[in-house]
Amino acid sequence: MSEPVAEELLDVTVTVNDVPRHARVPARRLLSDFLRHDLGLTGTHVGCEHGVCGACTVLVDGAPMRACLMFAVSAQAHAVTTIEGLGTIEAMGPVQQAFTECHGLQCGFCTPGFVTTITAFLEDNPEPTQDEAREAISGNLCRCTGYQNIVKSVLRAAEIKAERS
């Protein structure tokens, strides 16, 4: 075991939802905590902190990644999109809209991770089959809904996306 080291603070700037955001944080600050505690973007949820549940999934340069398995300092050169960047109550993104229509959430804890994951998935696969939709969400855990309505939401989101474009 190595000797404990003194905490060192670093200036970290990350582009989040198109805005450069800055904070002075320890090197060990996880991206998930940077978003929530330092930037006040509490839409990104934290469940397991070891990559299994998917609640903390954000888009890094458009690709879904676990915010609990990245350090804020490692995100510096990258563009991060959180659930806050995917729509508002007044102007919901297609995936958010689909979740409300299809009853894709109950407590909503897992929802931000599903929405980011599905948003990226539909970019690659705009017309998924039900099986593909099911596989696309297999890396995210939901304790409430039993997944049926989330699968419906993926398919509905694909329709909404097509209608809007």
Added chain:
Amino acid sequence: MKPAPFVHHAPRTVEEAVGVLERVGHDGKVLAGGQSLIPILNMRLASPAHLVDINGVAGLDRVEVTDDAVRVGALVRHAGLESHEAAYAASPLLRRTVRHVAHPAIRNRGTTVGSIAHADAAGEMPAILALTDGLVEAVGPSGTREIPWHDFFLGALETSLAPDELAVAVRFPRLPAATGTAFAERARRHGDYAMAGVAAAVAVSDGVLTSARLSFVSVTDVPGVVDVTAAVHGQAPEEVDWAACDDLVRAHLTPESDIHATAEYRAMLATRLAHLTLARAASDSISSSAGGSAA
């Protein structure tokens, strides 16, 4: 939980990274994709004082396809290898297997070299390095060396990489012409670590089997290869009894019980998956050589 404090190093070159590793010695750890290391830090199973984050090191993010091999740099993400068309053409087994590594969100960040350096026998890519007779390119203070897979994997999560060495790439040699491949695994949930997984490489020539080899995921301590050629040599793929390989396979396995599966169940799965992948690899060999002669 949160990681303990550490000093973050962000080298820009391989030499700089090796320099830091040499200076900090056993107190240092390389950070690549972090998809295995950060969970360990979050759970405080390790608390290295120095992390050498190689994500800013230039030149490590390339897949190179040569006449002999597919060379994968230390910053190539699993997803990058998965989508690489030339790598797929040269060695279809790579894509067939890497898509079983975790979920897309993990593959977008985790690196193939990192999973080999992590040397988890529950990982898919160490098994493929073994089956393809691959090697690891490492750079240390005294220069570059190439480490064949059988000298690289020493034990569970243990490799022959020195603390001051950086794995800069791995090379997966192309398999001989007319070799067919297949990969299959069973996991509790698609994308989770497999309860058992098997990769097969089979060559069929003039309608009969001339070689058959297997490597395993999650049922051995260390990645390794079983040559089952003796049990099936000279037989036609459609007539062969794959169960003839079972004794060789079972002798190689060292499965363990955990909350997901008992050791017996894992061994049973591994032997059944061996039959399945051997048969698939044999038909892959036939169809790939048919495609080859038509071209």
